[in-house]
Amino acid sequence: MAHILLRHRxxxxxxxxxxxxxxxxxxxxxxxxxTMKPExxxxxxxxxxxxxxxxxxxxxxxxxxxxxxxxxxxxxxxNADESEPGTFKDxxxxxxxxxxxxxxxxxxxxxxxxxxxxxxxxxxxxQVAAFLDERIAExxxxxxxxxKLFGTEYSLRIHTHLxxxxxxxxxxxxxxxxxxxxxxxxxxxxxxxxxxGLFGKPTVINNVETFANVPMILANGADWYKSIGxxxxxxxxxxxxxxxxxxxxxxxxxFGKTFRDLIYGExxxxxxxxxxxxxxxxxASSSFIVADDKALDTVLDYASVRTLGADLGSASVIVIDDxxxxxxxxxxxxxxxxHESCGKCTPCREGTYWMLNxxxxxxxxxQAEDVSMLYDVAKQMQGKCLCALGEFATMAVTTGIERxxxxxGR
Amino acid sequence: MSLMxxxxxxxxxxxxxxxxxxxxxxxxxxxxxxxxxxxxxTKSAMTEIARALDITETEVAxxxxxxxxxxxxxxxxxxxxVCADLPCALRGADKFLAELCGNLGIRVGETTPDGxxxxxxxxxxxxxxxxxxxxxxxxxxxxxxxxMTIDRTMELxxxxxxxxxxxx
Ligand SMILES: Cc1cc2nc3c(=O)[nH]c(=O)nc-3n(C[C@H](O)[C@H](O)[C@H](O)COP(=O)(O)O)c2cc1C
Ligand code: SF4
Ligand code: FES
Numbered sequence: 001m002a003h004i005l006l007r008h009r010x011x012x013x014x015x016x017x018x019x020x021x022x023x024x025x026x027x028x029x030x031x032x033x034x035t036m037k038p039e040x041x042x043x044x045x046x047x048x049x050x051x052x053x054x055x056x057x058x059x060x061x062x063x064x065x066x067x068x069x070x071x072x073x074x075x076x077x078x079n080a081d082e083s084e085p086g087t088f089k090d091x092x093x094x095x096x097x098x099x100x101x102x103x104x105x106x107x108x109x110x111x112x113x114x115x116x117x118x119x120x121x122x123x124x125x126x127q128v129a130a131f132l133d134e135r136i137a138e139x140x141x142x143x144x145x146x147x148k149l150f151g152t153e154y155s156l157r158i159h160t161h162l163x164x165x166x167x168x169x170x171x172x173x174x175x176x177x178x179x180x181x182x183x184x185x186x187x188x189x190x191x192x193x194x195x196x197g198l199f200g201k202p203t204v205i206n207n208v209e210t211f212a213n214v215p216m217i218l219a220n221g222a223d224w225y226k227s228i229g230x231x232x233x234x235x236x237x238x239x240x241x242x243x244x245x246x247x248x249x250x251x252x253x254x255f256g257k258t259f260r261d262l263i264y265g266e267x268x269x270x271x272x273x274x275x276x277x278x279x280x281x282x283x284a285s286s287s288f289i290v291a292d293d294k295a296l297d298t299v300l301d302y303a304s305v306r307t308l309g310a311d312l313g314s315a316s317v318i319v320i321d322d323x324x325x326x327x328x329x330x331x332x333x334x335x336x337x338x339h340e341s342c343g344k345c346t347p348c349r350e351g352t353y354w355m356l357n358x359x360x361x362x363x364x365x366x367q368a369e370d371v372s373m374l375y376d377v378a379k380q381m382q383g384k385c386l387c388a389l390g391e392f393a394t395m396a397v398t399t400g401i402e403r404x405x406x407x408x409g410r
Numbered sequence: 411m412s413l414m415x416x417x418x419x420x421x422x423x424x425x426x427x428x429x430x431x432x433x434x435x436x437x438x439x440x441x442x443x444x445x446x447x448x449x450x451x452t453k454s455a456m457t458e459i460a461r462a463l464d465i466t467e468t469e470v471a472x473x474x475x476x477x478x479x480x481x482x483x484x485x486x487x488x489x490x491x492v493c494a495d496l497p498c499a500l501r502g503a504d505k506f507l508a509e510l511c512g513n514l515g516i517r518v519g520e521t522t523p524d525g526x527x528x529x530x531x532x533x534x535x536x537x538x539x540x541x542x543x544x545x546x547x548x549x550x551x552x553x554x555x556x557x558m559t560i561d562r563t564m565e566l567x568x569x570x571x572x573x574x575x576x577x578x
Contacts, residue, residue: 082536083533083534083536084534085495085496085497085533085534085538086496086497086534086538087534087536087538088536088537088538088539090536091536091537122536123477123479123552124479124535124536124545124552125536126551126552127551127552127553127554159427161427161435161438161439162438162439162442163438163477164438164441164442164477164478164479164480165477165478165479165532166476166477166478167533178438179435180432180434180435181432181434181435181436181437181438181463181465181473182434182473183472183473183476184476184477199429199432240538240539241539242497242500242501242538242539243497243500243501244500244501248497248501248538248539249539250539284495284496284534316538318496318497318500319500320500324500329496332495332496332499333496336495336496336533336534339533340533
């Protein structure tokens with residue numbers, strides 16, 4: 001099947017303006033602004049079944065329809081923070097197929113009546129931001145962004161904003177704080193961003209990959225998109241495959257393939273053909289999946305992965321083989337979360353601190369009491385944190401101890 | 411010289427991105443601008459940014475403290491930030507980092523005696539399929555180096571040392 005998102009793998013130089021244009025580029029946006037009502041664009045996205053690709057899988061069209069039409073102006077924000085360990089798909093989209101992403105942002109902006117959109121990139125994507133700035137300038141020059149587009153009253157500007165190294169800024173309300181020039185700490189919700197978002201105004205926030213789908217949906221129709229994938233999860237997904245596989249990388253697959261297809265088909269199997277042991281389907285925030293035959297034959301979509309006691313999240317699939325101890329993996333994830341906790345709420349700030357201390361003790365001298373204490377601290381954090389980061393920090397701990405007890409001497 | 415004198419065009423472009431009543435948003439891009447040249451934000455740049463955006467110096471300092479890519483003191487001209495996070499570590503990043511320490515003769519967090527390279531260990535940089543990898547943060551920006559070997563890294567360090575001396 002031809003790629004829908006990673007189209008640059010089929011069409012060389014797709015990141016060149018003329019090449020993108022020659023391949024049908026910007027037609028969907030032009031057509032929407034000239035001939036469609038904003039509601040029609042929202043309905044097309046709703047009917048396509050597109051769900052957000054940033055982690056939570058929330059239906060995109062529905063999110064757009066929540067925008068408060070009594071409060072103006074409206075804003076659109078693209079989440080290009082991409083900091084979940086194991087995730088590297090948005091970067092490929094922005095570097096190789098940037099115009100499709102930008103056209104998606106433009107379509108989203110038109111759909112919700114926004115005249116300004118911000119792309120929030122992690123600070124490390126300094127070169128990507130400079131590259132996008134040039135692509136945006138090309139679109140402005142060609143009359144695709146700016147004032148009174150295509151002879152209508154609609155105007156749109158897209159700006160990039162660089163973060164500066166903080167995983168928490170991927171959380172949407174921390175991200176908004178960061179654009180507002182503050183420390184990136186999550187807001188208390190409600191209100192949710194479609195009611196009160198950037199600069200206190202209604203705001204739609206979507207992941208880069210989510211936006212990249214939109215031009216294709218508008219160009220080919222909601223029914224076409226819905227016919228791809230499964231009943232639960234429509235369309236295609238980019239899987240960032242990493243860890244102990246022969247061919248790590250991004251793979252675009254329709255929902256409905258299996259872990260086996262991904263890891264052994266696309267990924268070429270495990271390094272040195274060793275036995276697979278565990279899968280983390282959503283990066284460092286994942287629950288561990290025991291990689292038995294049942295798991296490997298499980299279908300990749302949001303609902304099916306849940307039957308394995310895990311979430312698909314952003315589909316950053318980290319593969320672990322029998323050379324690796326789950327205790328060591330948990331140690332790595334706790335270093336990450338202790339470092340990235342923003343410190344705003346006590347359960348997460350204190351909990352990540354304690355969990356890291358205890359796992360370090362376990363690393364040097366494993367004691368049954370310490371393993372129990374680690375498990376208890378994680379359990380006590382669950383459900384008490386202000387944002388999902390605190391919860392994420394506990395997932396590898398609890399599922400690691402429950403599903404791989406031998407690795408903790410149990 | 412003040413930021414506004416040194417980079418008038420950039421400052422104007424940055425301020426134009428945000429609604430005038432929310433000019434505080436410009437603090438992050440202005441801090442990047444302030445780091446150009448020296449690689450860290452000087453006290454006087456902090457004062458200038460605070461004044462320009464009608465916020466306190468404490469607020470500017472707290473932003474610098476919160477985000478890891480801002481620095482308020484001089485260290486190595488090049489910060490070599492090696493990813494040793496889980497996916498990279500599953501592909502040999504820890505070993506790479508240890509060998510690099512040996513070759514540079516410094517530990518993680520330290521700077522080479524000539525002041526060229528500060529070695530750091532950082533979280534995932536969204537390049538997990540290209541381990542071992544690192545980024546180099548310099549006063550001019552950030553550059554990725556992927557699928558690296560120790561030999562190629564040491565060649566790069568030599569090149570940085572040479573260009574560092576020329577720059578002086
Ligand atoms: C700690 C944390 C980090 C997150 N990081 C990202 C990220 O890097 N990129 C992203 O798109 N969403 C991230 N999210 C999810 C966002 O909060 C938000 O749900 C998402 O951007 C919505 O877009 P979508 O509906 O298109 O998925 C993160 C959430 C949390 C709690
Ligand atoms: S859960 Fe952690 S990251 Fe989220 S607000 Fe609380 S301290 Fe900050
Ligand atoms: S873990 Fe190193 S780049 Fe992702």
